[in-house]
Every structure is written in C-alpha cells, then in structure tokens.
Amino acid sequence: MIHALIDPFVEFAFMRRALVGCFALSLGAPPVGVFLMLRRLSLMGDAMGHAILPGAAIGFLVAGLSVPAMSLGGFIAGIAVVLLAGFVTRSTVLREDASLAAFYLVSLALGVLIVSVKGSSIDLLHVLFGAVLALDDSALILIAAIATLTLATLAVIYRPLVLECFDPSFLRSVSPMSSPTHFLFLVLVVLNLVGGFQALGTLMVVGIMLLPAITARFWAQDISNMIVVAVASAFAASFIGLLLSYYANLPTGPAIILTIGAFYLVSMLIGMQGGLLWRLLPRKHLEA
C-alpha cells in the first residue's frame, strides 16, 4: 500500500517535479483564496484568471513556450486589468465587478485571438489548461519564489487586510493603508495565478486558490485556522490528484482540482462550521 503511494514519485522525476510544484502552489495560493472568499471576491479570482491570458499569449508569441516570457506577460496583463478596473471604478459610475468584467472579457478575447492567429490549437490548450507533468526548473523556481513572496507579504499586511475585509470604512478612517493593502493583495492574486498557470492553466489555477479556501470555511472559525486547513487540503489534493492521474491515466490538472472539489462537497455536507448535515439534524436547542 505504502509502495503504491510512493513508488510513482520515486520512479519518475516528472512526478516528483509535479508534486513539488503543486506543493509550492498549495502554500501560496490557498491563503490568498481565503481572503478573496472572505472579501466576497471569489468570482474575481476567476475573472483575473482570464485577464492574464493575453499577456501570456504575447509572451508566447515573442519567445515561444518560455516560462519567464509568458509569466511576465501574464503578470503585466493582470496588473493592467486590475489598475484599469480600479481606475474606472473610482472615476465613473461603474461598480468594481462591472468594470472588472468589462476588462477581463476584452482581455480574454484578445488572448484567444493572439494565440489562435499565431500558434496552434495545441498551444492554446497548453496555456488554457497547463501541463503539470512538464514543469521545468525555471517554472519550479518561479512557483517557489511566488509562494515565498506571497507568505511574506501576507504576514506584513495581515492586520490591515483583515480589517479591510471586516470593516473597510473603519480602516479608511484610521489609516492610509487601505488602498495600498487592497492593491498589494490584488498583486498577490495576479502573482499566484501567473505562478500556477504553467501547471494548471489560466482557468484551473483559480481552483487551487479558491476551492481549498471555500472548503476550509466549513472547518475553521477564525482566519488563521482557515488558512491552515486550506493549505493542508491543497497539499492533500495535490498528492491524491497526482496519484489518481498516474494510476487512472487521467489528465493531471483536472484530477487535482476535482479532488479538492470532492473535499469541498464532503465538507459542505459534514463540515463542523455550518455544514448541511448539522443543520438538518433535529437537535434540541440549548439553554442559552
């Protein structure tokens, strides 16, 4: 049994690399997802995943399947969408969700256009769905660096970030940190999406950011525990998903995300913090 769990990684270097890459991704992305969820911006992660596509595509056009070029392009595109959407939100009648939607849709179309004019549809599939079993050194270093930077930045802006989620107008009234915190946080979102899209593609990378966070909501009552549960479930899902894809010959990215999806479904049913089952059980109410 133990052998069945370990052998694929012992035997094949590409499995080891995939595991390391996914673990690094699981360290940085789920904590960011926890804050996205708590700020009710879950769907924004998805929007940003689309927004980085044209940048990655331009990087691909310029330098082929090069990690630094595609990542830099994706990062620039993501930040541009964040800044433009923020600018439009502040200066016009549009709310943040609408202005973000407008920009990411344009961005997505542009990305698909660029890839299909110049590349083949296989390239497009690669960008959209990633290739977790083909992570090279530069991709691994990039993912690890982003995870490190993410955790360090979160530690620095933790308190204003929590307050920005809980009571943003209070933070604005006591500190000028509100806008810088919001922006830094969005940078982290973009960075983690860029880091992950080599492995999981621009669409499914959002899954390893948000699904563990949403799962954790059913198990933990405060934010720090939520982050721990989210990271732990992302680790477990990476491991299980890779084995699933190895033994059942399934595509790896979807196998990992579906494993976290299964965690979510189970948690939603039996989670201690507001899971469905506990609400359905006829339990007698307490004295006070």
Next chain:
Amino acid sequence: MTQDPRPAISFHNLTLGYDRHPAVHHITGDVARGELLALVGPNGAGKSTLLKGIVGQIKPLSGSLSLDGLKLREIAYLPQQIDIDRSFPITVFDAVAMGLWHEIGTWRGVDRGRTVAVQDALRTLGLQDLAGRSVGALSGGQFQRVLFARLLLQDAAIILLDEPFRAVDTKTVDDLLRLISRWHQEGRTVIAALHDLDQVRAHFPRTLLLAREVVAWGPTKQVLTPKNLAKSRQLTEAWDEHAEICERGERVSA
C-alpha cells in the same frame, strides 16, 4: 476640563453635496472644544453629509471647514451605513481591539497593558462575557456596544456619531448615553445625529437644526422650538434634477 478657546471645528460658508447638487449648503459657524452637540433634522436634511464632510469622506463643493490643528486621526467616526461584514470570522475581542489602531498600527502586538485596556472597554460596555464570541453571533444591540467599545479605545478628541441608537433597545440606549456623557465630561467634542427630540432635550446641551441649511444653532431649548421644527420640515425638499445654480454668496447663519 480645561477650556480651550479655539473651536474644534469651524465651518466657513461650507457647501457639501453630491454631483453638484448640495445636500447641505452655506454653513458658517464653530463647534467649541468639549461641546456635546446634537445634529437634528428631517431625513434628507444633510446630517450624514455634514459628518462625512468633517471626516473628509466628501470634499466641499464650495467653502471650507477647518479642524484647527486636529488631525483626521483624532476624529472617531461611527457612520450610519456601516459596511461591516457581520459574518466575518472575527472575535468580539479582536474587533474591539482594532480601536487601538493608532497605538498598534500594522505590526505592533497587543501586549498585556493593551489587553487590559481592551478588557476594560469590554467591561464598560457590558461585553466582558462575550469577548471570545464571533461577532456574527451577536444581537443588534450587542453589536452596537462592540462599535462603541471600539470608539472608546480610539481615545479620540472628536467623536462623530451618525444615528447611533437605531434599532437598539432602551437599556442599551441608556448605557450608550451614559458613555457619551462620560466623553463629554472628559472634555471630548461629541457630535451626534439624532431623531429622538426628547433624548436630545434631556442629554444634549446644544443642538444644530439642519434642513439642507442651518435652521437654528445654539442651546437646545432655544433651537427645538415648534416654529423652528416646522421650518425645518418645510425646507427639506428633495433633490431637484433641474435646480438652478446657487448664487447665494457669503451668508452668515445664526
């Protein structure tokens, strides 16, 4: 209470509003240091707008206001529309401790002395048994007490309260009023937008009656007369889509 002759807040022909339409216009006058001032007027009179103007959330359309050397951080403001996420997983203790922001900022920890300060604030508001609870589990009145405990810790020179007693039972209102008069005795400047005129008469020495402009401003008894109140109701008409440009110049309100 030392009497500092300089006013805490002065308005100079101040007009505040949204999108060129004034919500309240041509206010001139001073709020003295240590004053306990009620802000009264019908809905739409511009009470909230005036408070937002004082904290700088909206910029004057014309005129100005000065805070006489007081920094914005010395103002504590409890808005009417709180965009607080009550389902957010944070304990009562942590929520109240954020009132210490000026001391702890982004990085400094809540040490023993500050923990005691938070516990004192919780006790003052009768929340000591709820410290470990999540804010989502509180009733409306308890949550209002949490906000007041946080205000208490902010230790501000000017405290602005926008309808602080909405949907709160009489026991809680009494407790909160007691805290407000304690702030008054400590020499803090408190301005509260209120609707309950009996409450204002009983607890607030001075009143500013607004109806999109100053109707009357002074000792509560002289302001809240039937004549002034009738006038304030008349003056508060809604936003006029095709309003003319206001040509009123310097007009000193009494």
